[in-house]
Amino acid sequence: MLFSILIYGSAHNSQSAHTAYRFADNVLNAGHQIHRVFFYGDSVHTASVLSAPPRDEQNIHQLWKELAHAHKLDLVVCIAAALKRGVMDEAEAKRHEKASFNSQAPYELSGLGQLSEAAIISDRLVTFGA
Amino acid sequence: MTTLHTINKPPSDSTLWHSCTTALLPGDALLIIEGGVYAATHTVIAEQLNNLDDITIHFLCADMEARGLHLSDNSKACVVDDQQFVSLACQHAKVVSWF
Numbered sequence: 001m002l003f004s005i006l007i008y009g010s011a012h013n014s015q016s017a018h019t020a021y022r023f024a025d026n027v028l029n030a031g032h033q034i035h036r037v038f039f040y041g042d043s044v045h046t047a048s049v050l051s052a053p054p055r056d057e058q059n060i061h062q063l064w065k066e067l068a069h070a071h072k073l074d075l076v077v078c079i080a081a082a083l084k085r086g087v088m089d090e091a092e093a094k095r096h097e098k099a100s101f102n103s104q105a106p107y108e109l110s111g112l113g114q115l116s117e118a119a120i121i122s123d124r125l126v127t128f129g130a
Numbered sequence: 131m132t133t134l135h136t137i138n139k140p141p142s143d144s145t146l147w148h149s150c151t152t153a154l155l156p157g158d159a160l161l162i163i164e165g166g167v168y169a170a171t172h173t174v175i176a177e178q179l180n181n182l183d184d185i186t187i188h189f190l191c192a193d194m195e196a197r198g199l200h201l202s203d204n205s206k207a208c209v210v211d212d213q214q215f216v217s218l219a220c221q222h223a224k225v226v227s228w229f
Contacts, residue, residue, distance in 0.1 A: 001220055008229070015138070015164045015193075022192070026212040032220075124219050129138055129229020 001032045004118035009130035010042035011060045012053070017046050020128040021063050028071050036074045036118040037064070039107075041130060044082040047075075047107035068106040079109040132157040134222035138164035138229050141172040150228040156184040159218055161210070163190040170199050170207075180206050190215060 005024055009016020017039075024034055039046055051061045068075050082103070083092060089109055093101035103109065119125045135158060137150050147169075154160060160179070162169055167189050169175045179187045187207035194200065194209055201207055210218070219225050 003219070019138075019164060019190075019193075022212050023215060026216045030213065030216050032216070124225055126219055126225045127227035127229075129227050 001123045002035050002121065003027050003032055004035045004122035004125045005037045006115065006118075006125060006127040007037065007039050007043040007046070008041045009128065011046040011051065013042070014130050016128040016130055017043055017060045017064075018058065020126075021060065021067065023126065023128070024067060024073075028067075034071070034073055035122045036076055036114065037068075038115045038118060039075070039077045039081075040115070041078075041081055042085070043130075044077050044085055044087045047077045047082065047103045047109075048087050049104060050102045065106055073106065075107045076110045076114045077103065077107050078115075079111055082109055131223040132159070132221075133224045133226050134159050134161060134218050136161045136163055136225065136227045137166045138162075138227070140165045140168040141175045142168075146228055147175065151178065151182070153226070154182060154185050159186045159188060159222060161188045161190060161215060161218060162207075163215075164193050167193045167197060167199055170194065170201055170205070176202065176205060180204070188214070188218065 005020050007017050007020045011017045027034055046061055053059050087103050088101050089103045090101045135150060139146050141147050170189060188210045189207055191209045191211045
């Protein structure tokens with residue numbers, strides 16, 4: 001079965017990204033596929049490479065990154081939600097004349113069309129709210 | 131066509147719980163996750179859930195354990211793990227999240 005996952009919650013003020021990660025891991029372990037993971041709202045902070053949680057907390061940025069590399073996942077971050085929260089990749093930093101950037105592959109900034117496409121193509125779209 | 135509903139807020143969010151429970155249809159399943167699992171300790175909600183006909187109620191194990199909660203002896207609900215969460219999502223045609 002083909003799944004897509006939509007995440008709303010902030011990485012550190014909500015369980016959302018953590019619950020979604022465990023769900024995604026179990027989807028893959030059960031032999032299903034994930035078409036796309038879409039980070040929306042405050043969950044875009046998950047894409048920041050500058051996040052440095054204490055050692056006794058899970059690094060959700062790193063966990064998603066490793067899962068994406070292991071299973072070639074498509075991690076899409078809503079570009080509008082990301083830019084207004086100061087999460088941007090190198091290309092967007094240049095376009096907005098910012099001195100630095102804080103997001104890179106496998107996280108990819110893109111538009112809501114990616115969410116619509118995921119909802120159409122996938123057998124299940126599972127949302128993890130804030 | 132049945133639906134898996136998930137809810138992640140405690141019963142103190144009464145408007146959300148009302149919206150969710152009134153949207154349940156026969157054959158649907160309700161999976162209570164994250165802070166929502168405090169419903170297991172809420173007398174009114176627990177009784178309301180027990181009285182739902184033809185709707186299965188599930189609590190996510192990791193979230194129950196993280197909060198030191200367990201189901202009461204007379205609860206008709208069951209505790210499921212993450213693998214069963216995936217199975218429930220497959221068994222039902224849609225997944226609707228209440229948050």
